[in-house]
Amino acid sequence: MYQNKPVNKDARRITIDGTTCFQNNAMWFGFESKNWLLNQKIVLEVVPWVDATLSNGWNVAHKQELVNVIKNLEVYKALNKKEAFSACYLESITTKYTYKEYKRLLGIEMKKESDALVETCMQQTGETAKLVNLIRDKASKAFEAGRYAEAILIIQNEIIDANKAVAMDYFSLGDYYLLTKQFAKAEESYQKGIAIDPNEINLKLELAHVYLFTDRVSEAKEIHKTFKDYNVFPTVTWKQQVEHDFAEFKKYGLPSKNFKKILRILN
Numbered sequence: 001m002y003q004n005k006p007v008n009k010d011a012r013r014i015t016i017d018g019t020t021c022f023q024n025n026a027m028w029f030g031f032e033s034k035n036w037l038l039n040q041k042i043v044l045e046v047v048p049w050v051d052a053t054l055s056n057g058w059n060v061a062h063k064q065e066l067v068n069v070i071k072n073l074e075v076y077k078a079l080n081k082k083e084a085f086s087a088c089y090l091e092s093i094t095t096k097y098t099y100k101e102y103k104r105l106l107g108i109e110m111k112k113e114s115d116a117l118v119e120t121c122m123q124q125t126g127e128t129a130k131l132v133n134l135i136r137d138k139a140s141k142a143f144e145a146g147r148y149a150e151a152i153l154i155i156q157n158e159i160i161d162a163n164k165a166v167a168m169d170y171f172s173l174g175d176y177y178l179l180t181k182q183f184a185k186a187e188e189s190y191q192k193g194i195a196i197d198p199n200e201i202n203l204k205l206e207l208a209h210v211y212l213f214t215d216r217v218s219e220a221k222e223i224h225k226t227f228k229d230y231n232v233f234p235t236v237t238w239k240q241q242v243e244h245d246f247a248e249f250k251k252y253g254l255p256s257k258n259f260k261k262i263l264r265i266l267n
Helices: 060-071 082-096 099-104 107-125 128-144 148-160 167-179 183-196 201-213 217-227 238-251 259-266
Strands: 231-233
Touching: 060 082, 082 107, 107 128, 128 148, 128 167, 148 167, 167 183, 167 201, 183 201, 201 217, 201 231, 201 238, 201 259, 217 238, 217 259, 231 238, 238 259
Parallel strands: none
Antiparallel strands: none
């Protein structure tokens, strides 16, 4: 930044925008006088004037570079308010870091910063629910790919521990435990879900499955007798869901010795 008009006719200005003259924070002046007869007095006044906006290094090209990073975020495609989100993210980064500082961040530091900004900016644009749904989808895909431990950790760490869970998140976590034969943890998850929403019938059905696999057949039967005439979904009856679940359990090698006892009740 510099003043276009000199303060007097003898003033000179030095511009450094786009140069490397002062990168080492040192300034040197040399004077030569050819007046050998008269005493000569030189007065030098140096007034630093820094434009903070320009000095942080975020020029148009560097901002566009960051915009491209934003557009490649996993969450970006799911957003409705893409421009508002991008503006929030861009402003946060360029305010907190100079361009050089940003480029020096390690990958793990950059990811941590990005994760925090994604959540903050989605809260600002009112689209936090989309982020949670993306996390749920990520967990589901991990489980379907056979990465069971990863799926469990995603739900536990990114939703439950982050205080974003609803009853059906415990349903999903319980299912992951159930299908990997961790019955005690599955039961605990279902019970926590029921505590949040006592009317969620799907959780009651899953709890009945746990009882069946842990040889509490009479308790399982009581739940089935209570809800056998209900629909678990608008177009799916309790019996249809049980038959679907039993077929799924066989694929995962869960014990099926008590399935007939339950089906007799439903028929």
